[in-house]
Amino acid sequence: MTNSQPQLRIDIVSDVVCPWCIIGFKQLEQALADSGLEADIHWQPFQLNPQMGPQGQELREHVIEKYGVSVEESVSTRERIVDIAKPLGFDINFTDDSRIYNTFNAHKLLHWAEQKGVQHQLKLALFSAYFTDGVNVSDTEKLLDVVESVGLDKDEAMQILQSEPVSDEVNKIAQFWTSQGISGVPAMIFNQKHLVTGAQGTENYTSILKQITSLEQAEQE
Template identity: 50%
Template sequence: MNTQSSPLRIDIISDVMCPWCVIGYRQLAQALDATGVSHEIHWHPFELNPNMPAEGQDGAEHIAEKYGSTPEQSKQNRTHMTALGAELGFEFGFQDGFRMHNTFNTHQLLHWAGELERKQDLKEALFSAHFTHRRDLSDADVLADVAGEIGLDRAEAVAVLKDQRFAKSVRDVEAFWVQQGIQGVPAVVFDRQHLVTGAQGVENYTSILNQIVKEDA
């Protein structure tokens, strides 16, 4: 039973190109539901591939270059992630030709959505757009479409991306987390002091939440 006097702050540093960020978040969400811990989630930007060209790169080719994975290993990893996603109610649409993209504009749009208290909704919509529906998130029109589909002002989304008004803000937040030692995602910080990296699984997240609540009681 949660006896907190105030919501637990949870900072999640992630990139919408990161499949483990989807899995980790879904695992954490299940653990939060199971424990009933009162919480507030704050999403923060991280670019896995800040030097990715505008046209993106074939996913399998990218993984091979970055991690040295063989085609067979890459296929096995995707099969594993697809199964984990299905268990968590998320559909991964990995197929040949699946592409990775630069996400700086995506993070700017999320920053804008945060000012409207809709960052959580847009984050989940972008995860689905990329991984389930294989939409090109490097395309400003696609990003604006996704924003419009969840009820945000599409024209304003277009303007945000065109004038790059949140570029510096996003760069500053990215730099802050790098300075805190974040080198990979997902990275989850509980109560501003407990850092957990990687997708930990529902049971581990549940244990972490219970321990933090016990310490704060």
């Protein structure tokens, strides 16, 4: 990063069970590296399935039910997701037993982790836990293990999970983003004013970063 290229703030509205969110981030990460830019990343809460029960739902069944696709289309989409993620250095391991889960408690822990300065590490650890290792990210003990893996205190994390004020705050933040018209993820907001939605691909992100930095520099002149 040079003095003429200040650090970008990037808010990423996402869910930890959204494959396109981790794919989009990894593409963005590569684009940032290619562009020689640094970013201050803030992960913002979004629940794909806020009504999902604690046991979750079989993933293939869920996708067919929610999106109206066929079994063949579901399988094809999974294979495409795996193939896109692998060259980005991220392993997604779908199986016949893969399930989708409620992620509200994960978002509570991410909100707390931001205050501790390790939100980004926890978000990536949760992505890996769910997509690579098949962890139930709604299970309290499993969540506490992930928290501990990034150096956070499990007892304090349990207090956060039991905190109604934290629940209220996370709900408030999530509602703010939906009130801004965000209904799908990933949604990336650059310097709190430039919105980009979906996983755009590394080349497109590189182009977007160039445009945004040029605009920012023009505004400062």
